[in-house]
Structure formats: structure tokens, C-alpha cells
Amino acid sequence: xxxxxxxxxxxxxxxGYCGAVTHLxxxxxxxPTVDPSTPQQASKTSxxxxxxxxxxxxxxxxxLQRLDAPPAxxxxxxRRDMVExxxxxxxxxxxxxQRIDDAHxxxxxxxxxxxxxxxxxxxxAGLNVLKGLQDVxxxxxxxxxxxxxxxxxxxxxxK
Numbered sequence: 761x762x763x764x765x766x767x768x769x770x771x772x773x774x775x776g777y778c779g780a781v782t783h784l785x786x787x788x789x790x791x792p793t794v795d796p797s798t799p800q801q802a803s804k805t806s807x808x809x810x811x812x813x814x815x816x817x818x819x820x821x822x823x824l825q826r827l828d829a830p831p832a833x834x835x836x837x838x839r840r841d842m843v844e845x846x847x848x849x850x851x852x853x854x855x856x857x858q859r860i861d862d863a864h865x866x867x868x869x870x871x872x873x874x875x876x877x878x879x880x881x882x883x884x885a886g887l888n889v890l891k892g893l894q895d896v897x898x899x900x901x902x903x904x905x906x907x908x909x910x911x912x913x914x915x916x917x918x919k
Contacts, residue, residue, distance in 0.1 A: 770831040770902035774893055777839065778909040780823025781889040784846070785912060787816020788884065794874070799867045803860050806874055810857035813884070817850040824892075835896040842892040849887070853880050 792808050795801040824843050830836050856876045863869035890912060893899045903909035 768902065768905070770898050771905045773827065773830050773835065774899050774902040775906040775908045776827045777824065777893055777899070778890070778903065778906060778912055780820050780827065782908065782912065783819035783823060784816045784884075784889060787812055787819075799870050802874065803863060803870050806870075806877055807857055807860050810853050810860070810877060810880075813853050813881075814850055814857065817846050817853065820889075821846050821850065830896075830899065831902070832896050832898045835892070835899045838892040838895045838899075842889075845887070849880065849884060853877075856880060 791812055792805060794809060795805045821843055824839055824846070827839065830839065856873055859873040860870060860877070863873060888894070890903065890909070893903045893909070
């Protein structure tokens, strides 16, 4: 963190927020692939994928909860709302993972659970992880001054 960020409480808080959600972004970027070659492999690799996602959500939730008091009261509500959303998604993800693990590679149950896993991933893909910052003018402006937040808003380079 730069000296300017240390002197700017809003930027410091925004940087912490972005640091917390980076755990989820990294987990999404490094998700293992699902091997659909057999029901057993599909179950095993899907469970691993969902486990990675739960881990990223856990780290993000923990990081958001450990943030110091925000510079604006509205930012605290926005943070709590995001923690709740991430928590709900985490619970659904863990439930789907448990269903996959309990199915013991039963093709029909695995197929249904994989559909639920895809829906969960689609929900996360559509989630604006910076919403908690962007909903509050002070933290939205501060997020534009921090390198950690800027990294989260830069579009990915085409492959």
C-alpha cells in the first residue's frame, strides 16, 4: 500500500475490500476442469471444482468480515450485504457438492447436481464483486485510486 493510501482511509478500506474479493476471483480463475468421461470422474472432478469455489468464498467472506470500520456508514451496510450474498452462494455451493459426493457417481443424481452446479457458477459469474464498493460514492471513488481495485476492473486480455 502506498503512502497516499495510508493517509486516505477510504482508499485503505477499499484496498482491503478488493483484497478480500480477490480470493474469489483467483479461485474462479484457477477452477479445476470437470472430466465428464465417466460418472465417477464427473463426480470426483465436480466435487473438486466446487470445493475450490467454497474455499475462495470462505476466504473472501473472512476477509470482508475482518475489515476495519469503513469510512462511511453506508459502506458497512454494503459490505454486510455482500457477505450475506457470498454466504448464501457458499451454502448453495456446499449443498450441491454434498449432493454430488452423496450420489456416489449415480448418473442421474450426478447429472441433476451438475446442472445445479452450473447454475451456481453462472450466478457467481454474473455477480458484481465490487458492488459493495460501487454502491457508496466515497468508497467507489476511493476504489479507483487503489491498484488492487484497479486490477479487478481491468478487462482480461483476449487469448
